[in-house]
Amino acid sequence: MSESFWAPGATHAELAEAFNQNEARVNWHDETLWWVRQKRDRMARSVPEWELLRETASQIKEQVLSSLSEYLEQFEAQATLNGVQVHWATDADEHNRIVHGILKEHGVDRMVKSKSMLTEECHLNEYLKEQGIDVVDTDLGERIVQLAGEPPSHIVLPCIHWKKEEIGELFHQHLGTPKGNADPPFLTHAARLALRKEFLARRVAITGVNFAIAETGEFVVCTNEGNADMGAHLSDVHIACMGIEKLLPLREHLGVFLRLLTRSATGQPITTYSSHFRKPRPGQQMHIVLVDNGRSQQLSSDDFRGSLKCIRCAACMNTCPVYRRSGGHSYHTAIAGPIGSILAPNLDRKQYADLPFASTLCGSCSNVCPVKIDIHVQLYKWRQVLVKDGYVAVGKKLSIEAMNYTLSHPGLYRFGGKVGRWFMRTMPWLVNNRLNPWYKQRDMPTPTKQSFGEWYKANRP
Amino acid sequence: MSSRDKILNAVRKAQPAFRPLPDLSPLVAAANATAANATATAATASAPPATASAAPATASAPPFANPPVGSTLERFTRTLEAIGGKVHTIFHLQEMISWVLEHRARGQRVLSSLPELSAVTEAIPVGSDPHDLENVGLAILRGHFGVAENGAIWITEDQMGIRALPFITEHLALVISTTDLVDHMHAAYQRINKAEQSPTTRQQSPTTREEATTPTEPRIAQTASGFGTFIAGPSKTADIEQSLVLGAHGPMGMSVFLLQD
Numbered sequence: 001m002s003e004s005f006w007a008p009g010a011t012h013a014e015l016a017e018a019f020n021q022n023e024a025r026v027n028w029h030d031e032t033l034w035w036v037r038q039k040r041d042r043m044a045r046s047v048p049e050w051e052l053l054r055e056t057a058s059q060i061k062e063q064v065l066s067s068l069s070e071y072l073e074q075f076e077a078q079a080t081l082n083g084v085q086v087h088w089a090t091d092a093d094e095h096n097r098i099v100h101g102i103l104k105e106h107g108v109d110r111m112v113k114s115k116s117m118l119t120e121e122c123h124l125n126e127y128l129k130e131q132g133i134d135v136v137d138t139d140l141g142e143r144i145v146q147l148a149g150e151p152p153s154h155i156v157l158p159c160i161h162w163k164k165e166e167i168g169e170l171f172h173q174h175l176g177t178p179k180g181n182a183d184p185p186f187l188t189h190a191a192r193l194a195l196r197k198e199f200l201a202r203r204v205a206i207t208g209v210n211f212a213i214a215e216t217g218e219f220v221v222c223t224n225e226g227n228a229d230m231g232a233h234l235s236d237v238h239i240a241c242m243g244i245e246k247l248l249p250l251r252e253h254l255g256v257f258l259r260l261l262t263r264s265a266t267g268q269p270i271t272t273y274s275s276h277f278r279k280p281r282p283g284q285q286m287h288i289v290l291v292d293n294g295r296s297q298q299l300s301s302d303d304f305r306g307s308l309k310c311i312r313c314a315a316c317m318n319t320c321p322v323y324r325r326s327g328g329h330s331y332h333t334a335i336a337g338p339i340g341s342i343l344a345p346n347l348d349r350k351q352y353a354d355l356p357f358a359s360t361l362c363g364s365c366s367n368v369c370p371v372k373i374d375i376h377v378q379l380y381k382w383r384q385v386l387v388k389d390g391y392v393a394v395g396k397k398l399s400i401e402a403m404n405y406t407l408s409h410p411g412l413y414r415f416g417g418k419v420g421r422w423f424m425r426t427m428p429w430l431v432n433n434r435l436n437p438w439y440k441q442r443d444m445p446t447p448t449k450q451s452f453g454e455w456y457k458a459n460r461p
Numbered sequence: 462m463s464s465r466d467k468i469l470n471a472v473r474k475a476q477p478a479f480r481p482l483p484d485l486s487p488l489v490a491a492a493n494a495t496a497a498n499a500t501a502t503a504a505t506a507s508a509p510p511a512t513a514s515a516a517p518a519t520a521s522a523p524p525f526a527n528p529p530v531g532s533t534l535e536r537f538t539r540t541l542e543a544i545g546g547k548v549h550t551i552f553h554l555q556e557m558i559s560w561v562l563e564h565r566a567r568g569q570r571v572l573s574s575l576p577e578l579s580a581v582t583e584a585i586p587v588g589s590d591p592h593d594l595e596n597v598g599l600a601i602l603r604g605h606f607g608v609a610e611n612g613a614i615w616i617t618e619d620q621m622g623i624r625a626l627p628f629i630t631e632h633l634a635l636v637i638s639t640t641d642l643v644d645h646m647h648a649a650y651q652r653i654n655k656a657e658q659s660p661t662t663r664q665q666s667p668t669t670r671e672e673a674t675t676p677t678e679p680r681i682a683q684t685a686s687g688f689g690t691f692i693a694g695p696s697k698t699a700d701i702e703q704s705l706v707l708g709a710h711g712p713m714g715m716s717v718f719l720l721q722d
Contacts, residue, residue, distance in 0.1 A: 226711025279687030
C-alpha cells in the first residue's frame, strides 16, 4: 500500500500514540502476538539441535552474501536453461515497470497476487492501479487489508490488528455476507468462494519468493492457504518477484531453512505448501524479477550487511515489546518491527530516521532470529549513524549529551538522583504532567527514599 | 550499462571477503540423533502401538514434545494429525474403494492416478486445461515419501498429472508406503537429490586426470521434475483473529493412506 496511507512526516512515536488511545485493543494486540511468540518457543524446544540449526543457517546466509554475484549469475544461467525468463531491476520503479510491461505484452488488465513483501516495498499495487490494472491480493489477511484500503501491519499476519467483528462488517460491505456475522470459519469460506472466482478468471499470477537455489534455478514459495499455487498453476503467465538476497547455493540448504522458517514464524512445523518451481508447465510463461532496490548498498556496509540474511519470519516482531504495543502501522513502512527498523533507513535515512529509536534495545529480537541477525546491535549502530548525519532532532541530541555528562560525573549523578526522588515524592505533579512523555500511557512507581547505591553502602557486609 | 550489469557490478564491489560454506554433516548427525533418541524413548516407555490409525493427536505424548518421542511412523502420524491431516493405515489399495464410494455417493467428482482404483475413479486428464478441474471433489495421488518431523509429503508433477490438481481439489488423498518415511528435512533433500541426480554426474571426486577434465552435467539432472511440493495437511489460515480455519484456498481436508508392506 501507499505512502499516502500515512500523513507525511508522521513519526513512530506519533503513530504509536494514536494506536495507544484504545487500551483494551492494545492489550489484545499485545497478547495475541505474545501467544504466537510462545507457539514459536514450543516449536523451537521440540528440536534439540535448534541452536545448531540457527548457527548453520546464519553461516550459509553469510557465505551467500560473500559470493552473491557468482550465485546470481549461476541462478540466472540455470533458470534460463529451465525455460524461465529472468529480469533485473535496480530499483522499485524499474521492478514495477518490468511487471507492467509483461502485463501489457499479454494485454491483461486484471491479475492475482499472493503475498510478496517485495512488491509491498516497491508499492507495486498503487503503480499498477495508476496504470489501470486491477490487482487482487489472494492471501486472506492481505485481501482484508486491501479491501479496507490499508497496507499490511505485519509481514506474516497482515491483518493482526483487525477484530473479527470489523472483518465481518468489511465483508458485509464488499462480499455481501450477512450483517453481524463475525464467525471466522464462515468469513473464511466466504472469502474462499469469492477468491476462487478470481483464480479461475485471471490469466496472470504474481508470487513472491521465499528461497531461490543457484544450483538448480528453482525457487520456493511457502504458503498455508495454497493461494500462491492456485494462482500460479491456473495462470498463463507466472511472475515471481524476489530480492537478490533470497539465493541459497544448494538445494539441500532448503532443509535447513524450511526447518526454521515456519517454526519461527507461526509455531507450525512447516507451512502447508512448500512449492518448488523449476520450469514453467507446457504452454505457460514463467518470469523471475531480480530486484536490488538498495540491497547492494546495504551489502557494502560491514555494520548493516547482516540485515540481508533475513528470511521474513517476523519472529522479531512477535517478541518485540514496542511492536506489540505500538502496532505495525506505527512504523510507516512496508516491513515493520525491529527488522524493518534496520532495513528502512537504508532506503531513506530522513524518512525513517525515527525507526531505530522505536526500540528498548532489549535484544529479544536477536535472540529469536532464526538466522542470528544482531538486530538490536544494528538498531544501536543506526542511531549513531543517523545522529552523526544530522537526521535526529536537536532536542534529542542535547538531552543525550546532558545524560552523558551526568552519567560520567558520579557526584552529579547521585545529587541529581536525590533531588529527582525528592521532587517525585513531594511534588509528583511536577513530573507527572502532559509535558513529560515518560508518563504517557504509564503509571510510574512511587520513588524510594534511598537509591540502590545508598542502600548498598548501608547494608554491605 | 544494462540493469543486470549495474546490479552485478554493484554486488561484486560490495560483497565481503569470501567465506566457505558450512559443513552440514554435524547438523544432519544431530537431527539423526534426535530421531534415534525419540525411537529409543518410545521403545522403553512402551508407547502406543505403531498402528497409525490408532494413535490420535491426543495420545500419551503431546503433538510437539520436548524432545520428540516415538518411532518415525508414530512421529509422522502424530504430527500430521496435529496439523489437521487424517491418517489411515491399509494393507491393500482395494481397501480404499469403499472410502472412494462414500465420496462419490455425495455426488463428488473423484480423480485418481492409481490404476488399482480405476474402476471407481476418473483418470486424470493429463494435458487438459487446469480450469476444468474446478469441480473436483476428491483427488487421490501417490506421493514420494513423508517427513516425520513436520508431517509433510513430497510430491512431484509426474504424480500430480496436472500441477493444479492437489490444490484445486476439495479433498486431497495421498498414498505412500509406511517404509517411505524419513525423519527430517535433511534426509528429505538427500532423498530428492538422489532421485533427481544426473546420471552422468560424478558422485565422487575424480581419481584420474581424464575424469577431472571430462565435462559433467550439473549435479541435478536437467530432466528432473519441473515442479514439486511438500504438502503438510489441508490448506489453512488463521488470518482472522488467529482462529485456525481449515480450507483456505486449497483442499478443506487431507487424508494420507499409509500402505503397509
